[in-house]
Amino acid sequence: MSPREQWVAFLTIVTKEIRRFTRIWPQTLLPPAITMSLYFVIFGNLIGSRVGEMGGFDYMQYIVPGLIMMSVIQNSYGNVVSSFFSTKFQHSIEEMLVSPMPSWIILTGFVVGGMVRGMLVGVIVSLLSLFFTHLSMQHVFVTVVVVVLTAALFAIGGFINAILAKKFDDISIVPTFVLTPLTYLGGVFYSIDMLPEFWRTVSLANPIVYMVNAFRYGVLGVSDVNVYASLATIAGFVAVFFVIALWMLQRGTGIRH
Amino acid sequence: MSALTIRNLTKTYANGVQALKGIDLEVQQGDFFALLGPNGAGKSTTIGVISSLVSKSEGEVSIFGHSLDAERSIAKKKIGVVPQEFNFNQFEKVFDIVVTQAGFYGIPAPLARERAEKYLRQLGLWDKRDMQSRTLSGGMKRRLMIARALVHEPDLLILDEPTAGVDIELRRSMWDFLTRINQEGKTIILTTHYLEEAESLCRNIAIIDHGTIVENTSMRALLEKLQVETFILDLARPVETVPALDGFDVILKDSQTLEVAVPKTQSLNTLFVALAEQNFEVMSMRNKANRLEELFVRLVEKNLAGEASA
Numbered sequence: 001m002s003p004r005e006q007w008v009a010f011l012t013i014v015t016k017e018i019r020r021f022t023r024i025w026p027q028t029l030l031p032p033a034i035t036m037s038l039y040f041v042i043f044g045n046l047i048g049s050r051v052g053e054m055g056g057f058d059y060m061q062y063i064v065p066g067l068i069m070m071s072v073i074q075n076s077y078g079n080v081v082s083s084f085f086s087t088k089f090q091h092s093i094e095e096m097l098v099s100p101m102p103s104w105i106i107l108t109g110f111v112v113g114g115m116v117r118g119m120l121v122g123v124i125v126s127l128l129s130l131f132f133t134h135l136s137m138q139h140v141f142v143t144v145v146v147v148v149l150t151a152a153l154f155a156i157g158g159f160i161n162a163i164l165a166k167k168f169d170d171i172s173i174v175p176t177f178v179l180t181p182l183t184y185l186g187g188v189f190y191s192i193d194m195l196p197e198f199w200r201t202v203s204l205a206n207p208i209v210y211m212v213n214a215f216r217y218g219v220l221g222v223s224d225v226n227v228y229a230s231l232a233t234i235a236g237f238v239a240v241f242f243v244i245a246l247w248m249l250q251r252g253t254g255i256r257h
Numbered sequence: 258m259s260a261l262t263i264r265n266l267t268k269t270y271a272n273g274v275q276a277l278k279g280i281d282l283e284v285q286q287g288d289f290f291a292l293l294g295p296n297g298a299g300k301s302t303t304i305g306v307i308s309s310l311v312s313k314s315e316g317e318v319s320i321f322g323h324s325l326d327a328e329r330s331i332a333k334k335k336i337g338v339v340p341q342e343f344n345f346n347q348f349e350k351v352f353d354i355v356v357t358q359a360g361f362y363g364i365p366a367p368l369a370r371e372r373a374e375k376y377l378r379q380l381g382l383w384d385k386r387d388m389q390s391r392t393l394s395g396g397m398k399r400r401l402m403i404a405r406a407l408v409h410e411p412d413l414l415i416l417d418e419p420t421a422g423v424d425i426e427l428r429r430s431m432w433d434f435l436t437r438i439n440q441e442g443k444t445i446i447l448t449t450h451y452l453e454e455a456e457s458l459c460r461n462i463a464i465i466d467h468g469t470i471v472e473n474t475s476m477r478a479l480l481e482k483l484q485v486e487t488f489i490l491d492l493a494r495p496v497e498t499v500p501a502l503d504g505f506d507v508i509l510k511d512s513q514t515l516e517v518a519v520p521k522t523q524s525l526n527t528l529f530v531a532l533a534e535q536n537f538e539v540m541s542m543r544n545k546a547n548r549l550e551e552l553f554v555r556l557v558e559k560n561l562a563g564e565a566s567a
């Protein structure tokens with residue numbers, strides 16, 4: 001395929017992905033908006049007013065960046081894992097496998113589709129948060145880069161999950177038992193500096209800590225960890241996971257006999 | 258020019274089933290070719306390998322001289338595949354399915370939409386374009402897959418059991434459509450287990466059974482072959498010369514055994530009169546077991562069972 005044809009094929013997948021999640025918006029865009037509004041009301045307003053300050057900001061302001069990241073993570077992952085699994089399940093993946101499209105375009109197309117959903121939800125949640133607090137962006141570059149990298153990483157993760165999944169149940173195991181706990185323990189609701197030394201060290205092994213803090217640095221200008229080292233690490237993970245996902249797709253793991 | 262060349266293709270599935278045991282096949286450009294065989298013979302596996310949905314164990318496949326391994330992209334653009342099982346997104350609209358498929362081949366959206374309209378019209382699906390694909394009847398779903406397979410205008414169209422589940426009337430119109438695009442120059446390969454289908458459509462045929470090609474010939478030659486039954490005759494006394502029997506092919510297997518090919522239109526009486534005249538005494542006689550015959554008996558029985566239940 002010529003580069004032009006590859007570009008058309010790539011856009012075809014991305015468009016198809018966007019069409020899918022906008023068509024079923026009550027299942028894809030509405031739930032995070034509702035959940036996050038509840039978080040804002042309950043944790044931010046009701047409980048937050050008693051918590052007082054955290055990291056030099058009022059509690060609401062402190063948790064908003066974490067909640068935005070949580071939405072980005074869940075939605076980029078969730079979009080790719082369910083879209084690619086159902087493509088596999090309905091065998092419409094064969095439409096792509098018979099075409100001359102190389103594997104890396106299939107992978108990139110799904111990943112970008114998932115990133116778009118993750119970031120769109122991120123924007124929706126950010127806009128909603130403005131009803132509850134005021135946000136300004138301290139470091140635009142860091143904010144954008146960390147969101148893009150995080151969305152990419154979890155979209156790729158969702159892709160790998162979908163490749164390995166054999167039944168519908170398999171696509172909710174990782175979000176329930178891995179992503180949710182890691183996010184809750186990832187410094188969304190508290191500064192890990194508050195933790196005893198031991199638990200603080202343990203927390204540093206949680207990759208989501210770095211994403212949440214890098215994003216919080218972008219928005220509020222404060223972080224528990226070194227921001228640029230975090231960005232570099234996330235970028236490294238994106239590269240490694242991309243290669244793994246591509247290798248699986250090329251081998252035909254779970255999709256080709 | 259050869260549209261499809263398969264050399265020594267083998268496939269062993271992960272569960273150990275050897276679905277293809279080294280097949281060779283050649284289909285010429287412009288041909289209308291049938292791959293005939295009973296269920297489980299390896300037809301879908303062969304097509305799966307050609308369309309990159311099944312990875313082969315060994316062997317070589319080329320499309321119009323382009324190797325599927327070495328010139329993957331060129332080779333793939335020349336093939337359109339209509340699989341045996343429905344494999345489109347059930348919730349997508351008919352029109353979108355065809356346009357999206359064109360996109361996967363790198364065809365820009367305006368041209369993709371134009372082509373989708375052209376082929377959906379040709380297949381009588383244009384007024385269904387905004388329906389979700391799951392609401393179509395079986396025959397329409399099959400035609401949707403044909404439109405989808407044609408949208409990048411491949412030179413070779415491969416259909417895996419295209420008329421399975423399609424009622425007789427629609428089957429005719431599908432045959433007419435395929436005949437027309439074949440006359441316009443498209444090479445067509447279809448798999449089937451309906452003899453009638455292969456007979457009325459195809460010029461050349463290969464028969465596959467248990468992962469092996471057992472016959473590869475023109476439709477006409479095959480039909481002639483099937484019109485002949487071979488008998489083994491045991492003689493009372495040894496003979497030295499082959500008897501000259503008008504209208505029958507005779508081989509002397511050994512001095513006391515004759516093998517005679519009897520066209521189904523000929524009466525056996527004629528054979529025995531001629532033998533008696535030349536003083537050959539036949540002690541016993543049996544049918545020669547013929548793999549092809551056996552295969553056809555199985556296929557025909559299956560057809561009859563299928564027709565009865567349809």
Ligand SMILES: Nc1ncnc2c1ncn2[C@@H]1O[C@H](COP(=O)(O)OP(=O)(O)O)[C@@H](O)[C@H]1O
Nearest residue numbers: 257270272274276295296297298299300301302
């Ligand atoms: N995915 C698979 N895994 C294991 N065995 C398979 C698979 N697909 C087909 N087979 C086996 O391979 C053989 C050939 O099957 P297939 O190519 O589908 O035959 P046909 O299309 O001629 O009916 C059969 O024995 C079938 O059971």
Ligand SMILES: [Mg+2]
Nearest residue numbers: 300301302341
């Ligand atoms: Mg089959």
